[in-house]
Amino acid sequence: MSTSDQQAARPRLAVPELLIGIGLLACAGAVAWQTLSIPVSPLYSKVGPTVFPYITMVGMTVLSLLLIVAALRGGWQPEEEKETPTDWRAMGIVAVGLVANLVLIQPLGFTAASVIMFVLICHGFGSRHPLRDVLLGLILALAAYFGFARALGVNIGAGFIENQLNTGLDSIIRMLRG
Numbered sequence: 354m355s356t357s358d359q360q361a362a363r364p365r366l367a368v369p370e371l372l373i374g375i376g377l378l379a380c381a382g383a384v385a386w387q388t389l390s391i392p393v394s395p396l397y398s399k400v401g402p403t404v405f406p407y408i409t410m411v412g413m414t415v416l417s418l419l420l421i422v423a424a425l426r427g428g429w430q431p432e433e434e435k436e437t438p439t440d441w442r443a444m445g446i447v448a449v450g451l452v453a454n455l456v457l458i459q460p461l462g463f464t465a466a467s468v469i470m471f472v473l474i475c476h477g478f479g480s481r482h483p484l485r486d487v488l489l490g491l492i493l494a495l496a497a498y499f500g501f502a503r504a505l506g507v508n509i510g511a512g513f514i515e516n517q518l519n520t521g522l523d524s525i526i527r528m529l530r531g
Contacts, residue, residue, distance in 0.1 A: 367428025374420035381413035446477030462512015467494035 388406040450473030457466040471490030472483060480486055498515055501507045503522075511519070 365427050367424040369424075370420055370428050371424035374417045374424055377413055377417035377420065381410050381417055384410040384413060443477045443479070447474050450474040450477065458510045460512075462515050463498050463510035464491070464494045464514045465512055466510070467497070 384406055388403050388410065391403050391406070393401045393403055450470045453473060454466045454470035457469060461469075468487060468490040471493065472486045475486040475490075476483070495518070498509060498511075499518075501509045502511070502515070502519075
């Protein structure tokens with residue numbers, strides 16, 4: 354085997370993947386550093402407030418190391434792959450969806466703004482089923498809203514829809530309690 358064949362067989366360093374892997378490893382270090390500052394009561398025997406941050410940190414560390422190893426081996430995309438052109442129309446529709454959420458969350462509330470954003474982003478990704486997108490967006494937005502508002506007590510922007518549902522739920526709860 355000649356020297357030129359040996360150089361051709363050696364995989365090239367995938368710099369973008371390496372930089373992302375190093376960045377993810379730095380984020381894992383930041384998670385570990387911040388987790389160390391969480392006060393832990395001696396009353397916790399096994400599971401305390403630091404368990405999930407440490408699980409997240411371990412996952413981030415493993416993924417970053419796998420990404421770094423893949424980058425050192427040359428990355429994961431074949432060189433023959435042709436670059437696809439950017440679909441600026443789709444990107445524009447997705448951007449409009451994100452901006453619409455920012456602009457509409459205050460006047461309309463979380464659910465309505467999220468459904469509008471969801472439908473626009475689905476359309477930007479090529480969905481041609483607006484009714485399905487509205488229903489799925491509504492289900493996901495209501496689940497997120499009630500998960501935060503009812504379960505965690507965090508107000509993420511109640512609008513007309515949320516106020517009507519909260520009133521209805523409160524009435525049902527009062528009836529059940531007698």
